Structure formats: structure tokens, C-alpha cells
Amino acid sequence: MEKEKISVVIPVYNVEKYLNKSLEHVISQTYTNLEILLIDDGSTDKSGAICDEYAARDPRIRVIHKQNGGSSSARNVGIREAAGAYIGFLDADDWADRTMYETLYKAVSDNNADIAEVMSQDFSESGELLKGPRLNTGKTTFISSEEDFRLLMMHEGDSSFCTKLIRADFCKQFSFSENKLNEDLLLILEMLQKTDGVYSVEEPHYSILIRNGSNQRSGYKAHLYEAVIANSDYAFEVMKERFPSCLLETERFRYVQRLMFLLHIPVSLMTPENACYQKVISEIRDEKDAWKSNPYLTAKEKKNLAILARTPVLSKRVHGLIMKLKRISK
Numbered sequence: 001m002e003k004e005k006i007s008v009v010i011p012v013y014n015v016e017k018y019l020n021k022s023l024e025h026v027i028s029q030t031y032t033n034l035e036i037l038l039i040d041d042g043s044t045d046k047s048g049a050i051c052d053e054y055a056a057r058d059p060r061i062r063v064i065h066k067q068n069g070g071s072s073s074a075r076n077v078g079i080r081e082a083a084g085a086y087i088g089f090l091d092a093d094d095w096a097d098r099t100m101y102e103t104l105y106k107a108v109s110d111n112n113a114d115i116a117e118v119m120s121q122d123f124s125e126s127g128e129l130l131k132g133p134r135l136n137t138g139k140t141t142f143i144s145s146e147e148d149f150r151l152l153m154m155h156e157g158d159s160s161f162c163t164k165l166i167r168a169d170f171c172k173q174f175s176f177s178e179n180k181l182n183e184d185l186l187l188i189l190e191m192l193q194k195t196d197g198v199y200s201v202e203e204p205h206y207s208i209l210i211r212n213g214s215n216q217r218s219g220y221k222a223h224l225y226e227a228v229i230a231n232s233d234y235a236f237e238v239m240k241e242r243f244p245s246c247l248l249e250t251e252r253f254r255y256v257q258r259l260m261f262l263l264h265i266p267v268s269l270m271t272p273e274n275a276c277y278q279k280v281i282s283e284i285r286d287e288k289d290a291w292k293s294n295p296y297l298t299a300k301e302k303k304n305l306a307i308l309a310r311t312p313v314l315s316k317r318v319h320g321l322i323m324k325l326k327r328i329s330k
Helices: 019-027 047-057 071-081 100-110 145-153 183-192 222-242 244-264 275-286 288-293 299-310 312-329
Strands: 006-012 034-041 061-066 086-089 115-124 129-131 140-144 164-167 197-210
Touching: 006 019, 006 047, 006 071, 006 100, 019 034, 019 047, 034 047, 034 071, 047 061, 061 071, 071 086, 086 100, 100 115, 100 164, 100 197, 140 145, 145 183, 145 197, 145 222, 145 244, 183 222, 222 244, 222 275, 244 275, 244 288, 244 299, 275 288, 275 299, 288 299, 299 312
Parallel strands: 006 034, 006 086, 034 061, 115 197
Antiparallel strands: 086 164, 115 129, 115 164, 140 197
16 A cells, blocks of 8 residues: 655745755655645745756656745645645755655554654754754654643753644644744644644654854844743643643743843843833742742752842843953953
């Protein structure tokens, strides 16, 4: 019996430098019954042409050219167009190893699962391994929705959709938010409320390229950090509604996200007019008893929260001065 078709959705936007490598890894998969949907999201470089060249070479590839609407918009087009029994997502500057979809298909089909995932690892543009896989035991384990939620709240889980394969009829019930950031976390939290859990293959099969100047490496972006706060608020509501046993872990997530916001926001934006900043600093001050007693926050995190709660602007100025002196002394 022929294996079921997998639809692989790949948003493409101005990635001509990386696209060939990514596509070569997809078309070389040991699992061959693929539908590869390249969603050209209004690229202004040669990415669209590269997509068309690959489609001319491989009948499994279909290219959809659209106006720029962002990665979520492109992924949603892919979900609507997907004809496979399962749907996977890739980023066009990353790459999957040759056995990733064979591995994911076995996990999801053998267990009649909604979602299966593999481990990922991070690489620099020079090929240096920056971060290895979270787990590498070779085992396939079932993670209940409640446990997966808990892991996400502890920053130990994986919210990325690029490491996952999802049953199509389940996936098509959802869509990525096109007007909110950190959309992977938002959607996985939605899915966890509708499924029993995730089958996790504890092997690295997906490689993430940490590009120079990417969001992971670049400076403060207000809309990104404000989304961090909004998404932690949503996670807290999900916890109260579906996973109340994860209260302390979710509180920990909420305060860590607020600490990250306060550590990165420039002093120039710590003003009475900045609604998000005022909300965060008020919560840190008003909820002092909660974060001081949380067993999952480290002593260093509690110390930083205490300092920032008392004198946020002064402590940021002093820290900036110390860092500047360190740079000068090198």
C-alpha cells in the first residue's frame, strides 16, 4: 500500500542565498510521496525565480506567487492548498535532514496521532553548531497536552512548527495569526487544547540557521517584545481554562517574559506614555509576593526582578554604563 501524501509548506521571501540548500534537502527526502508547496510571499530578489526553476525540475513542487503578507499569511495559503494527508512546515533558510519526514510519518501514523515532532539544532552561517538538540535518546515518547504545555511554560518544550508533522484534517481546523507575532507559540497553545498530546522523536532532524542580523541576534524591537508580553498573558488564560495544575510553571513563564522585556527595553522607551512598559512594571511591583515565592524562578531572576521593580530606569542606566566600560577596557 502506497504511503500517504505529505504536504510540505514553505514560505519564501527574499532568501535567494539560502533557498537552494533548503530545497535540495526537501527533494532528497527518503520519504518521496511529497507535495511541496512553495509560497512566494512577494519576494523582490531571485527567490521566486528559483522556486519556478525547481518546480520545472520536480513535479512534486507547486509554486504559488502572492503579494507580501508575512510568513503566517503564506503558511495559511499553504494550509488551504494542501492536498496531503499530513502537513509539515519548513523555513526556507533552514534545512531538514534526508530522513526527517520518513521519521515523522512513522511516528504520526504508527500512533494514529494528531502531531509528531523531532528535535532541532541551531547553526551559524559559518556552519558552527550553536545549540544541540534538547534530547537525543533515539526514543519516541508521548507527551500529553498538559505536560507539553508545562514544558513550554518552563522554556523546555518546542513551539516550532518546522519540527512537526500534523494530520491534515486536524491542521485545517486552525490558522496562523496574521496580525500577531510569535505566532507559533499562539497556535501550538490552541492545538494543545484540542488534542491529547504530541509524539516526540528524541533525535535531531531539523537544522535552524541563525542568520547574522536575525531577530535572535539583533537589538530591541518594540513590537516583538510587546508580543512576548501579550502571548504570556494568553498562555496564562489557557492555563486557567485547561491546565490549572500548571499554575506555578505558567507564573514562572509570565515573569521570565516580563524580565526579558525589562532587560531589553531601552531607557528612552521607559516612559509614562509607553503602555506596555507601564503595565509590566506595575505587575512586577504589585505581584512581588508571587514571583518571590515561585519555586521555578532562579535566585538571579528574582534578584533582577527586585532591582528592576525598585529602580528600573536607574538600574538600566547603571548596567549600561558598566557594559560600556567593559567594552572600552577590552
